[in-house]
Amino acid sequence: MLKAMTRYRYIILFLINLYPILLHAQEVTIKGRVLDKENDNPIAYAHVFFKGATQGATTDFNGNFVLEGERTSDTLRVTYIGYEDRELLLDKGQTDYRLTIKLTPTSVQMQEVVVSSRGYENPAWEILRKVVDNKKRNNLIRLKAYEYESYTRNELNLDNITEKFKKKKVVRDMIDAVERGGISIGEDGKPILPIFVSETISKQYFTNNPKRKTEFVERTKVTGVGVDDGSVVSQITGATFLEYNFYENWVGVLQKDFVSPIAESWKLFYDYELDFQTYEIDGIPCTRIKFEPKREQDLAFSGSMWITDEAHHYALKRIDVVVGKQANLNFVEQIRITQELIPVEEAWLPSQTRITLDIGEINDKWGGFLAKSYVANSNFVVNKERAAEFYSQSVRVREDAYEEDLAYNWDEVRQGSLTEEDMHIYQMIDTLKNLPRVKTLVDIVEFLINGYVNIAPGLNLGTYSQLYAYNDIEDSHFQVGFTTDVDFSRDWLFKGHLGYGIKDDRFKYDLSGTYFINRRRWMQAGIQYSNTLEQVGIYNDDEPLGTLFTAASRWGNLVFPFYNEVVKAWYQTDFGIGMTARVSLKRRDFDPLFPFEFINEDQDNKIQTDFTNVELVTEWMYAPGEKRIKTMYNTRIVVSTNDKPRFGLRYTYGIPDFLGSDFEYHKFQARIWQGFRLGAFGRLTYELEGGYILDILPFPLLETHQGNELAIFYSDRAFNLMRFGEFVSDRYASLRLEHNFAGMIMNRVPLFRRLKWRLFATANTVYGSLEDENREIVLSEPSDSKLKSLEDEPYTEVGYGVENIFKVLRVDFIHRLTQHDDESDRFGVKLSAKITF
Structure with missing residues (x-):
């Protein structure tokens, strides 16, 4: 033993x-x-x-x-x-x-580089100089044209759910459903609720001289809480909105311009640290350089980049950048962009891009959001030039791209198969969006955002801002409107409203129908009939001032009110690249509710108190590179623009003796507007407009410059210390300027930096003239007592203010510098709401 x-x-x-x-x-x-x-x-x-x-x-x-x-x-x-x-x-x-x-993410300080009296410098600088010297050679913009196929996956989750938010019944229902579905809870014990996921297969096409691009969405798969129309979502879930070129000096992220770590001015904005180890990536020797901003308040990245060797011309092979809290972006905890590039005809094109956007707790009663996007590009073709017409639309969607096709094999086209967790996410979103409380919440949110509530497939009632008003003409005014959407028809759009005034005992109504001849070119024809109560100086049939502004202006004592009966027909189409043309024929009966008499020289000097005019209007707009998205309401919105100027022209001909018309006249208007970056100094936007009317007309047919007597609301389409109907011109020129400093000043003040307030400045001026004949034909008192011209001096107002107060509010402090009288305000404070990052 x-x-x-x-x-x-x-x-x-x-x-x-x-x-x-x-x-x-x-x-x-x-x-x-x-x-x-x-x-x-x-x-x-x-x-x-x-x-x-x-x-x-x-x-x-x-x-x-x-x-x-x-x-x-x-x-x-x-x-x-x-x-x-x-x-x-x-x-x-x-x-x-x-x-x-x-x-676990952590904050790592880079090692300090000591520069001695012998002239020692950071060893990363020598490589960075060579990167900058080779930028033109490596940048994809050197190619005449290039194209590739893209697979895009987008995912949105609700995370950082607070204890208070968990107690909401709708949130509790969602958490219970996720837990029953087997989705794992995060390591911190907080649930992550998936609310949206999409996959898109598309083809991207680019040309660089001139710079144009278009995306053709071939197939999209969308599921989400509150997402009903896949055709709309498919326009914004492709790769076209996820493009980042770090070879450019400035990289746009969430409407902010961040300086690239390989910009020409790299030494002014970044500290660098060289990793002396050599990395082999796809068989190419690379050197890693770490970087971080010199000043935390600058809009700059931190991260790492991998630079190829001399044989590959010091190209950017990989880059991993982070935007943290120091960037002072609204709601944003972190943005991470990771990109890998491959050489194609000596230029380097992105083969894979991953973006993570972490939105923190909006307040202590809510939660945050985690958005993820992944783009994989393949099958590159370079220098294949195409006709200019090919790029006429920024995003095109195949008619059946969003429709479910069981025969379509996503596993063959997506980059890698879905993980088990990915498949669970699809299942859980389908579960969540069918929860009764979730469906009710989605309906409420859609009503608050769009103003309409869906009452039947394709039919929506609204808007809440115009349901009621009180003024001196009607006393109480009640109104309800409607609009159809794509569920009713993709070819037809009907909308309108019906209102009633108690005091004047009169119905007001508006009804229009639009037929889409060709949705790809946004070719449409329509007709409208309306009989409404309007005000001279506020009514603008061609360019509405906004729903809230228009609704608020209908309260109180109306300025130069009139009944307005209109019959209108129009035709519109896109043609060329960024070009839109529109022609319309309109007949209007003007029935004033204020003392008004004028001499009509076109009708043998007849004295009239009302009139009828018939107009033929032709309009042309050129907006190169503008991205327009078709909404579920069969309208279009601009979701992204470049820095190129946009132009608009309009000619109006008053047709005499046609359908009862009282006048013949010619009007010309032109407009140019643009927003562009000024590097670290922020962003400047300007708008220059001019108009010229050749003929003798009563003042309601001249240019009545848009004022704003609303005590609270600010309007970027108005002169905000000018009264309604205060100035009128038959020829004029105006200039509007706004400069947003993008945190350049306030980010350097600790208190304002914590509050995330941002400073801006504005300047608006208009100069005009009024022919004596146009003054003399009006015989009634109001034009003499209120309407004035701008011949002696222009109207000018300047402003400054703070935006992003409570992450939403903007306060404008405005000074009126010229054209003072006893009734004018020389200083005013206006409020507006705008959500920005």
Whole structure:
């Protein structure tokens, strides 16, 4: 017995001494994925290795890695700049592992580079100079044209849910449904609720001289809470809105301009640190350079970039940038953009891009949002030039792109198969959007945003801002409107309203119908009939001032009120690139509710108190590069524009003796407007407009400059200290300026930086003239007592203010510099609401 025990002891001691040798010789395979602990986003380019070893594996763009070879330690180590190092103890004896490793973000200060009297400089600078010297060679804009196929996946989740928000019944229902569905809760114990996911297959086309682009959406798969119309969503879920070119000096992110780490002015904005290790990426030797802003208040990135060697002309191979809280963006906790590029005909084009947007808690009663986007590009074709007409639309969607097709195999076209968690997300969104409380909440939110409530498929009632008004003509005014949407018809749009005034005992109504001849070219024809109560100086049939402004202006004592009966027909189409043409024929009966007499020279100097005019209006607009999205209400909105100027021209001919018309006249109007960046100094927007009327007309047919007597509301289409109907012109020129400093000033003041307030300045001026004949034909008193011309001096007002108060409010402090009288206000304060980042 004793001998046996002694023998076993020797065997055990032998095995213990042999274990390091066996461990060293053991071949293992470790496959896994490295994720961000806070948002489960893949971490590309992380280093995975056995503790004590110098070599290992690097995660790919999707965070995946494979580590094969001899096992040299029981501890696996994972490192990446900007994250805490992670160590995992591996089970002994196992040779095949499948791991999901999550890293915790941290703040890492870069090492300081000391410049001595001998002239020592940062070793990264020499490489950066070569990168900048080769930018023109490597930048994709050097190509005449290029195109590729794109796969895009977008995902939106509700996260950072507060304890107060959890107590809401609708949120509790959603959390219960997610937990029942088996979706894992985050490591911090807080649930993440998926509310939207989309996949899109599209083709991107670009040309650089002149610069144009278009995206053709071939197939899109959309599911989300509150998302009903896939045709609308498919226009904004493709790759066209996820383009980032770090070779440009400025990179646009959330309507802000961030300086690129390889901009010509790189030394002014960034500190750099060279990683002396050489990385081989796709067989190309690369050097990593870490960077961070010199000043935290600057709109600049922090992160890393991988630069190729001399043989590949010091190109940008990979880049991983972060925008953190220091950027002072509204609601934004973090933005991360990771991009990988490949060489195509010597230029470098993006092959993969991943964007993560982390929206923090909006307030302590709500939660935040986590948005993820992934774009993979393939099948590149360069220098294949196409006709200019090909680029006429920024986004085109195949008619059946959003319709479900069971025969379509997404696994063959998407970049990689969906994970089990991805498939769960689709299932859970379908569950969440059918919860009764969620459906009710979605209806309420849609009503608040759009002003309409859906009462039947394709039919919507509204808007709430115009349901009631009180004024001196009608006393109480009640109104209800309606509009159809794409569920009613994609070819027809009907809309209108019916109102009634108690005091004047009169119905007011408006009805229009539009037929879409060709939706791709937005070719349409329509007809309208209306009989409404309007005001001279506020009514603008061609360019509405906005729903809230118009609704608020109908309260109180109306200025130059009149009944307005209109019959109108029009035709509109897009032609060329960024060009829109419109022609309309309109007959109007003007029935004033104020003292009004004029001499009609076109009718043998007849004295009239009302009139009828018939107009033929032709309009042309040129807006190169503007992105227009078709909405579910069969309208279009501009969601993104470049910095190019936009132009508009209008000619109006008053047709005499036609359908009872009293006048013949000619009107000309032209407008140019543009917004462009001024680098670190912010963004400037200007609008220049002019008009000329050739003939003698009563003042309601002249240019009555838009004033604003509303005590609270600010309007960017009005002169905000000018009274309604105060000035009239038959020829004029106006200029509007607004400069947003984008945090350049207030980000340097600690208090304002914490509040995230932003400073802006405005200046508006208009100069006009009025022919004596136009003055003399009006015989009634109001024109003499109130209407004035601008011949002696222009009207000028300047302003300044703060926006982003409580992340929504904007306050304008305005000074009227000229054209003072006893009734004018020389200073005013106006409020408006605008959500910006």
